[in-house]
Amino acid sequence: MGKDRLMNSVRIGAVAMAMLCATAGLGLAAEYVSVIKDDVNLRSGPDTKYEVLYQLPSGYPLKVLSRQGKWIKVADFENDRGWIYGSLVSKTPYVIVKVREGNVRSGPGRNYSKVGSVAREVILKKVATKGDWIKISHPRISGWIHKSLVWP
16 A cells, blocks of 8 residues: 555656646746836836836836836846836837847848947837847837847
8 A cells, every 4th residue: 555655646746747847838928018208217116205216218118027006016128126107108019229239130130231230228119020030110220130139
C-alpha cells in the first residue's frame, strides 16, 4: 500500500506541475497605455495630493503595473514609476525611441532605403507591425523602424 500511495503522490505532483507550467505560459500580456494630452502629471501616489514627479507629453507610452480606483500605477521605458489618473491615458499605441538615434526606413527591412532618423525619446504613433518592424507616423517623419530601437 505504501508503494501505491507514493505512485499516486508522484502522479498528482506531475499533473500539478504540468498544469502550473501550462498556465505560466498563458500569462497575461503586458498592458500599455499612452498619455492623451501634453503636460499630464505623473505622481508619487494615487491622488492629486501626492508630489508631481514628471509632466508627460502627449502620446508618451506607459506600462500598466496596477490599478487603484481610477488611478493607474505605471512605468516608463526607463522603469521610472508613478501614478496617473485613468482618464488621462488611452489604448492608442505609441512607442518611444530608446536609443541615441534610430533609422526610419521606407519598408519593413534593412534592405529598404533610409528615409530619415529619429533621436532618443521621440514619441512615434504605432500604425502597424510586420515581423520585427513597426510602421510609425510622426508629424515630421513616417516609415518603418526596427522594434529593438523603440519601447514598448
